[in-house]
Amino acid sequence: MTYQSPISPGYSWYEATAGERPDYPALDGDRTCDVAIIGGGFTGLSAATYLAQAGVNVVLIEQAKFGDGASGRNGGQMGTGQRAWAEEQEEELGLERAKALFAIAEDAKRNMHDFAAEHGIDIGYCPGQLSVIHKKRYRDDYRRHAAVMAEKFDYPHISYMDREETAQRVGSSFFHGGIRDTGTGHIHPMKLVIGTAKAAAAAGAQIFENSKATGLKQANGKATVTTERGTITADRVLLAVNAYGNGGLEPVSAAHVMPIRSFIGATVPLPADLDAKVIPGGESIDDSRFVVRYFRKYGDGRLLFGGREAYTADNPREISTHIRKQIAEIYPELADIGIDYAWGGSVGITMPRTPFVREVMPGVTAAGGFSGHGVMLSHFTGRLYAEAVTGKTDRLQYYRDLKVPAFPGGRSFRKPMLTLALTWFAMLDRI
Ligand SMILES: Cc1cc2nc3c(=O)[nH]c(=O)nc-3n(C[C@H](O)[C@H](O)[C@H](O)COP(=O)(O)OP(=O)(O)OC[C@H]3O[C@@H](n4cnc5c(N)ncnc54)[C@H](O)[C@@H]3O)c2cc1C
Helix, strand or coil: CCCCCCCCCCCCHHHHHCCCCCCCCCCCEEEEEEEEEECCCHHHHHHHHHHHHCCCCEEEECCCCCCCCHHHCCCCECCCCCCCCHHHHHHHHCHHHHHHHHHHHHHHHHHHHHHHHHHCCCCCCEEEEEEECCCHHHHHHHHHHHHHHHHCCCCCCEEEECHHHHHHHHCCCCCCCEEEEEEEEECCHHHHHHHHHHHHHHHCCEEECCCCEEEEEEECCEEEEEECCEEEEEEEEEECCHHHCCCCCCHHHHHHCEEEEEEEEEECCCCHHHHHHCCCCCCEEEECCCCCCEEEEECCCEEEEEEEEECCCCCCCCHHHHHHHHHHHHCHHHCCCCEEEEEEEEEEECCCCCCEEEEEECCEEEEECCCCCHHHHHHHHHHHHHHHHCCCCCCHHHHHCCCCCCCCCHHHHHHHHHHHHHHHHHHHHHC
16 A cells, blocks of 8 residues: 655655744835845845845845745755856856856855854755766766866866666666765755854844735835835845746846756655665765756655656645655665655756846846756855955856846747756656
């Protein structure tokens, strides 16, 4: 008989294990500030912290609870570099810019540890990342990637794994090989959200939950953000709504950042014999599919498996059934494993899968579209935005300079066209 989870669908294992998750008030009344931030995920909360620490008067609003967007529901994998491999970026942007973008990502990684240490946040860091190959013909690319990273990008932490080593480290002979990255790892994302919100409030940022921005206007050098019960008038606005903006506030970012639903299932704790076999080194894993699968053994020995993607807003009725099927392809012995928690979230993707950072109205900067690679990058982008506002550095310019075209098809056809394209890529992944 199929395992029946006692936990309601949609409630994540992260919520269950994050510890105390404080409530923050809703915005009530009118405020004036230097910077208004819309969106309480990693990008917005981190920007609020760094701005407030620099003495900037900042007000942040979140439509739900902090972390209810992608930031509290993701795979927790930090990864290395940007979403695209550094050598691909070199081909497109030249070595100097590719190196600068790689350096930003390495700083983002260091910054995450420093931030957690500074603010006493237990982010549940576990070291190690495996990227594994589901098609034989990718092996040379992965082998070359390990060499290029060491030789050209001074990153010596990636090694190529042959089929045997991969099987031993994954605990399954499903993959043809892979790379092992000892210079990165994975975290408990909700703990980082909660800790960053506390840090922002402690630094003096005014932060509000259950306060949806319903309007954004610009006049006479000031922006006004409207909510149901108040307004914020600010010199600048950071629009950090990522995949959860629907274009209602301004149309440009929604044309460039598209939501894709991705789902994660957390199994029951693995029985001792399987616990010893499945990912014995404790790394997080992603695979070489275009529609990527990502998994890790975490916490109390559960397998957290993410993969099924959908292009509609609703959760499919039976997330666990789909996830269990994908788990069983890799670990046939887990074909009947119980899945206690199953939840989904919206990943913000862009056409080239590089972040979208742009001034979309005078004084209004949108930042999002980290394309499944935002755990460390979005948090750090919040810092880069704060540094740009305070005139400390303008490394945000590297993101602003990236060419990110709008999705074709206009408002009505964008989504069906994307669905078609991604369904096509998902099919290619399978054959
Ligand atoms: C299932 C899943 C798995 C993922 N796995 C990984 C991974 O393993 N590694 C990785 O690097 N990345 C991963 N990602 C991506 C990563 O989580 C995101 O890139 C990152 O969290 C983006 O942070 P953000 O603050 O920009 O956006 P979000 O966290 O999405 O925050 C945007 C916030 O804006 C709020 N908002 C929207 N509109 C309004 C409004 N009108 N008024 C007020 N508030 C508003 C939303 O409620 C939301 O909380 C994953 C994402 C998902 C969904």
